[in-house]
Amino acid sequence: MIDLLNRLTEYCVRLLPVDAAGLVLSDQRGHLRVVSSSTEAARVVELFQLEADEGPCLDAFGTGQAIAVPDLREATGQWPRFAAHAVREGFTSIHALPMRLRAETIGALNLFGAHPGPLPRADVRIGQALADMATIGILHEQTVRRADVLAEQLQGALNSRVIIEQAKGVLAGRSQLDMVQAFTLLRNHARNTNQRLRDLALTVIEDNTTADLLLHTTDNPNPSRQQS
Structure with a gap:
């Protein structure tokens, strides 16, 4: 599963006009954790976002909706600490895509750009499709694990x-x-x-x-x- 998530961020950079990608997932207590990033700068930004408790990734996870920020320099009013930090790390745009299946949101995929500007709709759809496939894979693995545990308990x-x-x-x-x-x-x-x-x-x-x-x-x- 870790290999799958690492490849997900790599594919995003290869397939989409973005400079970096990061992935955060919710743990059993509902706390977000950084699990994959295509670059060290993206990982640092993701970690700072969670530490500051503000940013488009958290909003995408909380609402289950995609968050597009074409120019982070204009988002200092909404996320003052995060926006300033991301710009310092070299990113001026971000698109956060929820990892969601039906009513369950388990994380968010974040696409970082070194230049301002929106992602074309077709690219957003590709990014969301990648996030959706990863979500299905993660939830399937969790279901299999729970089924295995239940089977062991019943057998016991x-x-x-x-x-x-x-x-x-x-x-x-x-x-x-x-x-x-x-x-x-x-x-x-x-x-x-x-x-x-x-x-x-x-x-x-x-x-x-x-x-x-x-x-x-x-x-x-x-x-x-x-x-x-």
Whole structure:
């Protein structure tokens, strides 16, 4: 993914009449971070923009709309600190394109120019298309990761359930308890000894002395029925 984002800024400079490009993405807490830039000057400007908390990139991210600034020297009233800093770094125009899919905006692609002037509409569309493709790729990867985590959690829950069922069988087989009573015994002992139910169940399966201990130390030979 990092390679994709680096190539995105490089492609922008190759394909569009701009001198540099930078990319910022939102982290899990909603804070923007600089993740790619085609030049060191662009990276410095992006970092300053985030530090100053003002600039077209932040506006594009906040509104989900493209922000065009043909001449930064005329934008000192809107972004006084950012505009002055960008001009000092050699940029006099900027176009900020939101990285958005439907209602979700995850960042912004910023196109810097060393000379004032607007980008032709066709070039703006190309830049937005590149930003859109990167957005789809990022969101797809996040979806796959979340799906993988969920699958692992579900598999873990299923595995734990199997272990607990086996432990219930061990206890029931070594006593007069039925399966519901065996589960109640397991659950109560886990709570009383501050253990995870799965860990206790695994110990019961692997060590017969643990099962005997539970069966002989319980004060209630007929635990109250409760569904597992």
